[in-house]
Amino acid sequence: MAPLFERAAIVGVGLIGGSLSLAARSAGVIGEVVGVGRGEANLAIAAQRGLVDRTTRDLAAIGPVDLVVLAVPLRTTEAVARALVPHLQPGTIVTDVGSVKAPIVTALEAVCRADRPFVGGHPIAGTERSGAAAADGDLFRGSRCVLTPTAHTNPTALERVAALWRAVGATVEYLSPEKHDRALAWTSHVVHVVAYALAHAVEAANPDLFRYAGPSLRDVTRVAASPPDMWSEILLTNAAAVDEVTTGLIDELQRLRQAIATGDEATLSELLRAGNAARQRLEAVKR
Amino acid sequence: MAPLFERAAIVGVGLIGGSLSLAARSAGVIGEVVGVGRGEANLAIAAQRGLVDRTTRDLAAIGPVDLVVLAVPLRTTEAVARALVPHLQPGTIVTDVGSVKAPIVTALEAVCRADRPFVGGHPIAGTERSGAAAADGDLFRGSRCVLTPTAHTNPTALERVAALWRAVGATVEYLSPEKHDRALAWTSHVVHVVAYALAHAVEAANPDLFRYAGPSLRDVTRVAASPPDMWSEILLTNAAAVDEVTTGLIDELQRLRQAIATGDEATLSELLRAGNAARQRLEAVKR
Numbered sequence: 001m002a003p004l005f006e007r008a009a010i011v012g013v014g015l016i017g018g019s020l021s022l023a024a025r026s027a028g029v030i031g032e033v034v035g036v037g038r039g040e041a042n043l044a045i046a047a048q049r050g051l052v053d054r055t056t057r058d059l060a061a062i063g064p065v066d067l068v069v070l071a072v073p074l075r076t077t078e079a080v081a082r083a084l085v086p087h088l089q090p091g092t093i094v095t096d097v098g099s100v101k102a103p104i105v106t107a108l109e110a111v112c113r114a115d116r117p118f119v120g121g122h123p124i125a126g127t128e129r130s131g132a133a134a135a136d137g138d139l140f141r142g143s144r145c146v147l148t149p150t151a152h153t154n155p156t157a158l159e160r161v162a163a164l165w166r167a168v169g170a171t172v173e174y175l176s177p178e179k180h181d182r183a184l185a186w187t188s189h190v191v192h193v194v195a196y197a198l199a200h201a202v203e204a205a206n207p208d209l210f211r212y213a214g215p216s217l218r219d220v221t222r223v224a225a226s227p228p229d230m231w232s233e234i235l236l237t238n239a240a241a242v243d244e245v246t247t248g249l250i251d252e253l254q255r256l257r258q259a260i261a262t263g264d265e266a267t268l269s270e271l272l273r274a275g276n277a278a279r280q281r282l283e284a285v286k287r
Numbered sequence: 288m289a290p291l292f293e294r295a296a297i298v299g300v301g302l303i304g305g306s307l308s309l310a311a312r313s314a315g316v317i318g319e320v321v322g323v324g325r326g327e328a329n330l331a332i333a334a335q336r337g338l339v340d341r342t343t344r345d346l347a348a349i350g351p352v353d354l355v356v357l358a359v360p361l362r363t364t365e366a367v368a369r370a371l372v373p374h375l376q377p378g379t380i381v382t383d384v385g386s387v388k389a390p391i392v393t394a395l396e397a398v399c400r401a402d403r404p405f406v407g408g409h410p411i412a413g414t415e416r417s418g419a420a421a422a423d424g425d426l427f428r429g430s431r432c433v434l435t436p437t438a439h440t441n442p443t444a445l446e447r448v449a450a451l452w453r454a455v456g457a458t459v460e461y462l463s464p465e466k467h468d469r470a471l472a473w474t475s476h477v478v479h480v481v482a483y484a485l486a487h488a489v490e491a492a493n494p495d496l497f498r499y500a501g502p503s504l505r506d507v508t509r510v511a512a513s514p515p516d517m518w519s520e521i522l523l524t525n526a527a528a529v530d531e532v533t534t535g536l537i538d539e540l541q542r543l544r545q546a547i548a549t550g551d552e553a554t555l556s557e558l559l560r561a562g563n564a565a566r567q568r569l570e571a572v573k574r
Binding site: 124125126127143144146173183184186187188190191192193194195196197198199200201202203204205206207209210211212213214215216217218219220221222223224225226227228229231232235236239242243245246247248249250251252253254256257260261263265268269271272273274275276278279280281282283285 | 411412413414430431433460470471473474475477478479480481482483484485486487488489490491492493494496497498499500501502503504505506507508509510511512513514515516518519522523526529530532533534535536537538539540541543544547548550552555556558559560561562563565566567568569570572
């Protein structure tokens with residue numbers, strides 16, 4: 001059976017790009033992958049680990065490909081696409097893996113236009129580690145990948161990108177870019193805000209407190225080990241939604257704090273039980 | 288070598304009491320354990336799993352012991368101690384495992400008086416599961432146990448309780464009850480408040496959002512699976528400290544939210560980097 005894509009360029013061979021390359025090649029859905037990046041050290045690791053078939057730092061040297069996956073930092077996505085598009089033959093499908101979709105999709109649809117169909121995507125997977133060294137061919141197994149079609153999306157390109165993600169083990173979901181950004185503000189962006197905030201606040205209160213950290217503090221702050229510059233970009237790119245949901249979380253914390261401060265056991269119990277029941281339902285969601 | 292304690296009563300054979308019994312008997316530091324509890328079903332599980340040597344629901348039927356471990360819900364600790372003390376021979380050491388120390392230590396020192404020396408303790412270990420079914424003989428391996436001596440504490444009793452915790456794999460730390468309660472408000476109590484708050488707030492925003500939950504939301508809300516009634520007791524018993532640290536965390540969240548809402552990248556980067564650096568230092572703390 002022919003692969004879904006004969007030749008693909010993955011621009012940005014980090015945790016997500018490198019893992020996708022590894023998984024897609026071992027599933028046989030991409031024939032050959034050229035890994036593109038700026039950092040020589042990271043590309044060397046990608047080559048050494050066999051994440052990609054060849055590497056280049058030159059967008060003009062990619063050669064003919066039928067798929068481009070942009071897996072670069074959010075803020076550079078549009079500029080990379082602008083530099084890349086002139087080197088792509090018409091019909092090449094372009095997709096991305098960015099954590100925020102509305103502004104990226106609007107920009108990339110304008111850059112790629114109809115002859116290089118763009119499909120917005122966001123695999124909901126990852127760890128707090130980064131770079132080619134962290135790539136893992138099983139990263140997407142059992143995960144979800146959200147694709148964010150618009151009125152301009154080419155249906156054939158959308159279906160081929162969906163097939164790629166299914167082939168590496170993800171369940172594909174479809175959301176508008178705006179709904180995606182609001183959903184992820186709750187399920188990921190504010191979670192990172194909380195992790196960074198709590199790690200900093202505990203240490204600021206007293207650095208010795210970490211001696212008394214149990215598993216709960218370690219779990220809740222785990223994602224604060226993620227690259228802060230990447231997260232600064234994500235949070236600012238999705239600022240309106242993150243502002244709104246952080247306010248919503250603060251309101252809920254204020255309700256709990258108030259019940260604790262006033263000894264209002266009935267309200268406290270009700271809020272804790274609601275959180276407990278919600279967590280049970282989260283656990284019951286099929287991954 | 289003679290065991291540290293010939294015979295002990297563990298009152299409350301749940302996650303902590305049952306795990307301690309299992310670990311201490313297999314380490315040979317307690318000769319015989321009688322498990323005491325109210326719930327017949329839980330005691331039956333404890334007996335069936337061999338967590339204890341025998342079980343009783345009657346405090347008067349404990350017989351002579353040289354150690355009592357109170358591992359009951361916080362709010363019942365004092366009443367159980369009052370009912371139990373008349374049945375204990377002078378010299379019996381009494382200790383507890385409660386998550387909040389100042390009010391418990393004050394009350395128990397009054398109940399036990401000098402002839403049944405009381406030592407406050409809090410093993411920083413646990414999972415979101417509970418009951419005898421969840422007991423695990425390795426639960427305390429690599430953990431810390433905080434003992435909270437006061438001016439009234441008998442030094443020999445303190446040392447014997449410390450030796451018990453070391454024998455089951457814990458590192459023993461000493462803090463005053465008040466310092467313990469402030470430390471744990473940061474490292475555990477507010478962490479649980481956040482987990483319950485986030486699980487509830489996400490579901491309240493839209494129950495469908497759990498479909499887009501990645502590993503970060505699952506990690507951060509894990510401890511919201513803990514028994515809400517137990518946590519209501521802990522938070523209300525340590526209300527002043529929990530109120531103060533929750534306010535501190537809300538202030539930090541407001542700083543982050545404000546930087547995001549106003550596009551203040553310099554401040555946002557600084558806060559995220561501080562959280563990231565704090566998390567690295569938490570990871571570096573020897574468990």
